[in-house]
Amino acid sequence: MEKFIYSAELWFYPVTSESELLKVYRNDANGKTFITSRYSNISRYNDGWINIDVTSVVKNWLNGNEGLLNSIKISCKTCKDKEIPFIGTTGALKPFLSINTAKPKSNPKSGIENFFKSSSFKSNNFKSSPVNACRKQSTHCCVEEFYINFKEIGWSDWIISPQGYTANYCRGTCFGMDSFGYRLKILQKLSEEDNSLIPCCSPGKMSSLTIIYQDSNGYLHSVILPNMRVEQCQCF
Template sequence: MSLWCMLLLVSLAAGEDNSTTASPCSSCRMRQELRSLSLAAIKEQVLSKLGMKQAPNMTGRQLPKLPPLRHLIDLYGMGVLVPTQGMQGDEPFKPGPLVLDEEDDFHARTEKVIAFAQPHPKLRHSWRGQDILYFRFSDKVVRNRVVRAQLWVYVRGSDSPVESPINVSVLKVLRGSSSAESPVLTPFDNLKVVRPNGSEGTWVSLEVRRLLSDWFKFPRDNLGMVIHAVGPKDSQGRSLVVTDLEEEEGVYAPFLEVHTADNRRHRTKRTIGLNCHENSDETRCCRYPLTVDFEEFGWDWIIAPKKYEANYCAGECPYVFLQKYPHTHIVHLANPAGTAGPCCAPRKMSAISMLYFDQEFNIIYGLLPGMVVDRCGCS
């Protein structure tokens, strides 16, 4: 039995318990029960789909001011305060019949992960004066394929009036030949020349897709990296590239921006649905509007969207509505007298994009499947 059918049974039971209470619209009362149950189910689904047992505790944490993060929020119209017209979901909700077509296609489900550098839990934090930077990824993330990966580092501005080039390279940390031997570094074939402008610093990025692909395939080999800069020092004798994780409370610590994908096949399907407004007197199976507001859940770990249109299904599915279909007697055989008949449930659902903190406090951009009801039907 589907989740939506179970919600309907619970709603019916609640309706029977309140049968003595006068109500101008029993179907409206049932829909209100379904709305509340749907919100509770969505709350559980979000955590389950993200592989979390409980919501991350974001007490005392603030949203970092990072270039790709700002770009994401702007690109997808997912500002921290999302206006109603920017909410995700199907096309604008309009009551009446709904006919949709789907086409054969391969859809890449893309995620963007922003991982912050941290000290390695087992290795020394530095090697020969070089800071070892470690990036932790969850099992869910490393199961995907790396499409693109960029390492972002902050370059301090130069006090010198003359611009000087800085060579920034990435060194991969490898295991020693024995457990007692110190780790070794091997040059990675990414190199970028940076010319700081005046006294103001800037963020620069290096392509590290091949390195991240290796880490995702062999997570045990992820021992971190070292960022090496060759060039002039600043007035305090520091390297112009920031690698100290504690400097200025980590505001300028290096971070990774990783794009991943998981290809899935979608088959062609054509179905017809029905949309209804909340005060409709329609008794047949229909799709109704439902707004999910994450701020009402108290979920400050979801950066965007703050709310989205989820919709829900409600209505009756008596056998008389199925008589126009051939082989209806088979339905009766599958649902003999005294058992639950056809249930009004989602027939098509779609994903929402989400920007959130995971349990490692990395920032993830990804797609959550099956979060928006696009069409309802009897099943």
């Protein structure tokens, strides 16, 4: 089966603020074998992630009969506090293997997208409840739920995860609202004389979105996009 493996990469995300020496080992029936080492600060050139070529390691595993004895270990020789994790271990920062079974040009996404769509991958892009969500008969300023499906807009061919997200938008009038205090009352009073001062229902709080995408060369990248989701609407 190893002949079908074109390439394999181990991806992990350092969370230490210092420049630490990270060493990568292979564990199998033959014991522990050193693969390579990286300094944690090199990740700033690749969206925070470090990728290691483990093609030969994976091919050897598929060619053998070691079963569950196979593993890859990452150690930090220079970390002062051994109890504090030095790489991400949960959610969107969990280490993963990217295995290509064909050349990137002929199969740009490979089978890695199935990993992110499976239950084993839990993104931190959870759906939170807006502070002032619109109800069915809402007329005042509120957050209207709006879901964007990346497949429907033609972006699913390069965005691996998530498959979509709740972007939301603001709607409703600002007049007759007492929950925004004296500032809104002053604007409402001034708007009676100057139409340019009419308060507008606009986003008051936004949150970021983490996406994992694949470039034209078949490499994976993780990026945090700011101000992608409306969490609260206010009158300004």
